[in-house]
Amino acid sequence: MNVVRFKVAWQAASLRMAESLDLASLTDQEIVALAVEGREAAYRELIRRYERPVFSLILRMVRDRQLAEDLSQETFIKALNAIATYRPEFKFSSWIFKIANNAAIDQLRRRSVQTLSLDGAPNATTPDAIEATVLQVGDRSESALAAIEARELGSSIERAIGQLRPEYRSCILLRHVEGLAYEEIAQLLDLPLGTVKTYIHRARHELRDALAHLRD
Amino acid sequence: MMDSPLHLLNEELDLWLDGRLSAARTSHLETCEECRTAADEIRMVTSQLERLPRVAPPSLFAERIMARVTRVLPAPHFSAEDLELWVSGILPSVRENHLRGCPECQALADAERVLVMQLQALPLLSPRPALADRVMAQVDLPVTSLASAWRLWRTRLAATPEGVGIAAGVAVLLGGSVAASAAWAAGHQELIVGTVLSLRAQGEQWFWQGITLANGVLQSQAWYGSLRAALTPGRLIALSGAVIALYAAGVVTLRRLIALPNSQAARALP
Numbered sequence: 001m002n003v004v005r006f007k008v009a010w011q012a013a014s015l016r017m018a019e020s021l022d023l024a025s026l027t028d029q030e031i032v033a034l035a036v037e038g039r040e041a042a043y044r045e046l047i048r049r050y051e052r053p054v055f056s057l058i059l060r061m062v063r064d065r066q067l068a069e070d071l072s073q074e075t076f077i078k079a080l081n082a083i084a085t086y087r088p089e090f091k092f093s094s095w096i097f098k099i100a101n102n103a104a105i106d107q108l109r110r111r112s113v114q115t116l117s118l119d120g121a122p123n124a125t126t127p128d129a130i131e132a133t134v135l136q137v138g139d140r141s142e143s144a145l146a147a148i149e150a151r152e153l154g155s156s157i158e159r160a161i162g163q164l165r166p167e168y169r170s171c172i173l174l175r176h177v178e179g180l181a182y183e184e185i186a187q188l189l190d191l192p193l194g195t196v197k198t199y200i201h202r203a204r205h206e207l208r209d210a211l212a213h214l215r216d
Numbered sequence: 217m218m219d220s221p222l223h224l225l226n227e228e229l230d231l232w233l234d235g236r237l238s239a240a241r242t243s244h245l246e247t248c249e250e251c252r253t254a255a256d257e258i259r260m261v262t263s264q265l266e267r268l269p270r271v272a273p274p275s276l277f278a279e280r281i282m283a284r285v286t287r288v289l290p291a292p293h294f295s296a297e298d299l300e301l302w303v304s305g306i307l308p309s310v311r312e313n314h315l316r317g318c319p320e321c322q323a324l325a326d327a328e329r330v331l332v333m334q335l336q337a338l339p340l341l342s343p344r345p346a347l348a349d350r351v352m353a354q355v356d357l358p359v360t361s362l363a364s365a366w367r368l369w370r371t372r373l374a375a376t377p378e379g380v381g382i383a384a385g386v387a388v389l390l391g392g393s394v395a396a397s398a399a400w401a402a403g404h405q406e407l408i409v410g411t412v413l414s415l416r417a418q419g420e421q422w423f424w425q426g427i428t429l430a431n432g433v434l435q436s437q438a439w440y441g442s443l444r445a446a447l448t449p450g451r452l453i454a455l456s457g458a459v460i461a462l463y464a465a466g467v468v469t470l471r472r473l474i475a476l477p478n479s480q481a482a483r484a485l486p
Contacts, residue, residue: 038357038364040371047348052340059341069343076351084358157334176335201296208327211334 028092035083043080050093051076053178054100060173061104063162071107075100097178098188101170108166160210168203175200224251229258294321303332 023031023045031049034042054075059068079086079099086095161169170189174180182200186193224232224244231237232245232255245252291314294302301307302325307315315321359365373379401408434440447455 036358036360038360038368040352040357040367043352043355043357044348047351051347052342055343055347056338056341069347072343073347073350073354076347077354080351080355157338172335176332177338179336197296197300201299204299204328204331207335208331211331212327 029088032083032086032088032092035080036086043083046080046092047076050096053093054096057097057173057178058100058104060158060161060177061101061166061169062107067107071103072100075103078103091184093178094180094184094188097174097180101174101188105166105170156211156214157207160207163210164203164206168199168206171196171199172203172207223248224255229255233258233262291318293318294324299325299328303328 023034023041026034026045028046028049031042031045035046051072055068055072058071058075059065062068062071075096079096086092161172164172167189171185174185174188175182180188182193182196185191186196189196191199222244224237224241228237228241232242245255291311294311294315298307298311298321301311302315315325357364357368359368373383
């Protein structure tokens with residue numbers, strides 16, 4: 001562990017000496033090394049890299065946009081204030097996802113969030129509130145018709161994900177949306193590898209059933 | 217064997233047995249006794265083999281074989297592991313064969329792959345703008361060096377127009393004061409030197425007066441004589457050593473009391 005820390009510190013020292021520091025071209029570990037030294041630009045770069053993945057994970061977990069905003073903010077504050085305790089032998093993405101997932105699970109345990117918020121948070125009653133809390137799904141299609149179809153498909157699968165148990169939801173999102181390996185998910189969720197595989201298999205089974213009408 | 221050195225090879229004997237040996241080589245048999253003997257032996261062995269009786273298998277032999285074959289032939293349907301391998305594109309060829317021949321598993325595998333593609337195509341969702349600003353307002357940047365302290369202050373001052381204004385005001389005030397002082401000092405050098413010399417003389421006088429006074433007070437004390445007699449050079453050295461050791465022990469104790477927790481203890485995050 002000390003060797004890894006030394007290497008990262010050495011890299012940071014080398015980077016400091018470089019005249020132009022292009023943060024976007026650095027690895028997460030190098031950015032963290034700079035953040036530990038108190039460079040605000042490095043903190044902002046970490047937020048820039050992970051704000052959308054973290055927010056997406058939390059929003060799909062808690063199904064409430066305002067809540068997801070708060071939990072995302074809380075996740076970053078917690079992680080960045082403890083950046084000195086981050087262990088560079090692990091992936092930064094796993095670390096931040098772990099904090100985000102814990103925040104979402106804790107929240108789900110405290111209160112049940114039921115309604116899907118693709119069309120705004122459940123407590124949004126005014127038009128402004130609905131517009132402020134509606135899911136911002138990126139338009140990746142080429143035509144208006146394709147956009148509508150993409151939205152419809154997204155709605156269906158988002159609803160199906162929302163029907164999963166929180167543990168299944170964590171596993172399936174981390175595996176197929178964030179692209180984490182089974183071993184990483186097991187470590188991140190503190191679950192045995194076999195349990196993670198079972199959860200993901202069952203989650204896919206439930207999703208297949210829920211989306212069966214689209215195939216007919 | 218006398219008229220031809222080219223005896224028939226084993227392959228030629230096989231051809232002869234099948235009636236496919238050329239006439240030229242067949243004529244060799246008529247003149248070569250050795251080859252003719254060999255050919256006759258082969259023909260005799262072959263005919264004996266052909267006359268061997270056929271042995272009947274035990275009863276229900278075929279049924280027993282087929283019972284085992286039917287247990288092996290239909291491969292099991294796809295398991296969870298098979299599906300995972302299929303989705304990952306590393307399904308073994310044996311199972312691929314089953315997939316091609318099993319419509320049920322093919323439909324399941326197709327549905328699985330479509331689902332995974334849909335999940336992977338889910339868009340990233342964006343929080344409200346300026347999340348970084350809201351987060352950084354509540355993050356305590358570590359100050360590990362003078363450079364980082366300077367960066368922190370510079371960043372905070374530059375963050376708002378008020379900060380920039382305050383920084384500019386302080387810089388003008390300090391710079392102006394220094395410049396005014398330097399200009400005044402340049403025009404009043406004799407006064408400054410005279411004042412400094414006078415203050416130094418006065419200070420020296422007060423210092424020696426204080427020393428003399430303290431010495432007089434000390435010697436006038438009743439216990440001074442006995443203390444001086446008690447403090448022999450050896451005792452003085454021992455006392456000094458004890459004081460130094462006590463001081464060092466105090467420093468070590470304080471360091472332990474104010475030591476930061478190690479990384480294991482500080483890792484309180486999940």
